[in-house]
Amino acid sequence: MDNKAKLRGLPRVDALGESLSHLWDKYGKDMVLSCVRECVDETRAALLSGGDADISPEAMADMVEKRLGEIYAPHLHTVVNATGVVLHTNLGRAVLCERAAMAAYHAARSYTNLEYDIEKGQRGSRYSHIEKLLCRVTGAESAMVVNNNAAAVMLVLSTMVKGREAIVSRGELVEIGGAFRVPEIMEQSGGILREVGTTNKTHAYDYINAINENTGVLLKVHTSNFKVTGFTEEVSLEEMVEIGHAHGVPVIYDLGSGLMCSLAEAGIFDEPMVKPAVRSGADVVSFSGDKLLGGPQAGIIVGKKEYIEKMKKNPLTRAFRVDKMTFAALEETLRCYLSEGGEMSVPAIGMIRRTVPELDKKAKELAGLLEEAPSLWCAVMREKSQVGGGSVPSEFIETRAVEVQAKDMSAALLEERLRREHSIICRIIKDKVVFDVRTLLEGDELKIAAALKEICGGK
């Protein structure tokens, strides 16, 4: 049949719609008919442009049913993270603790006192819920929350340096995750970037010499996602505070990750922590909610009351405002840090602190499950995990993984099928598919075993 004949033979919309009447209850007749129209139109367009198409009623009905399925299947859905990257930005960064997730759920399903003062019976502030708690866990005088740390930095600069200079070391003009670049954020916020020092070395006198009557702030940016080694020198936050305050200039610090507790036992020493940064006397410190803090996406700003009050009045605050679910989840995440050891219930922290014996046990359990599939070869291997989320770039933590090879199937194809058919995300190392157990959540081992059995054939 040539395309002309096929065009003439295309099923009619109403006839095809009638033949799918068994789907009307599930999706509604209008929805079914609208998909039928879409599929017929697309097929006609394909034939007109010289392409090929199967116009049999069965094939057309399949196309419509598949389309309907796609519309109703959640496009954003859960995946298994077997990469070992704890804060994988592409996979949604931090996994919330149960209490935080439940708090977000309850806030979502009900009215709340988000902007209502229950005591006074009048309008309240949406920041009141979190400010005291943030001050308690960080040691700061005042605090507020916006959408993410990029927004936080933007708000801080727009409030504190608009039309004036922000002095920044050339070694700290970072780009984080594509669109967040310090020079561009500065431009957007109306601040003037005053670069000092060089890529590898910046000295105290560089800041001192640059200070003038138009200086708005000294800005320090944590170089989260890269590390300069060799002949390097940077001015510590403490020294910057000393210099700034001696000249009457406030100091702001984009700390990045929001680490609240030590990760020394996991061998991570380089990541700055929130409390010491606040204690150093920095006027304003900002960080993300969903990196090492382990909470929902948010940008947290803590510091001196006079500056935070100004930020609350900045119109950008309204544009960057956070919703009730985020507040609810953030509150419960922060509460984990109130008691010693409580941080272990934050999944990101728990995963990073997983010990090698624990990981070894988990890997052996997974390998045990996989042995049931006869066409698979698998073994426990030593590997390194990355923290991710643009933090701790140079440190890898020892982990255990299970490497898998399927008979008659390349690692690339196996990886693709795991990803596309089962939403299991893993790595390929030396032609083997590798599952790092550090980032597996409860039940993930069973999902991996079932998927491999389905793909490779079990007993």
Ligand SMILES: *Cc1c(COP(=O)(O)O)cnc(C)c1O
């Ligand atoms: C990650 C990061 C940001 C951006 O934070 P988001 O919460 O992703 O918007 C800004 N500055 C630094 C230093 C960072 O590490």
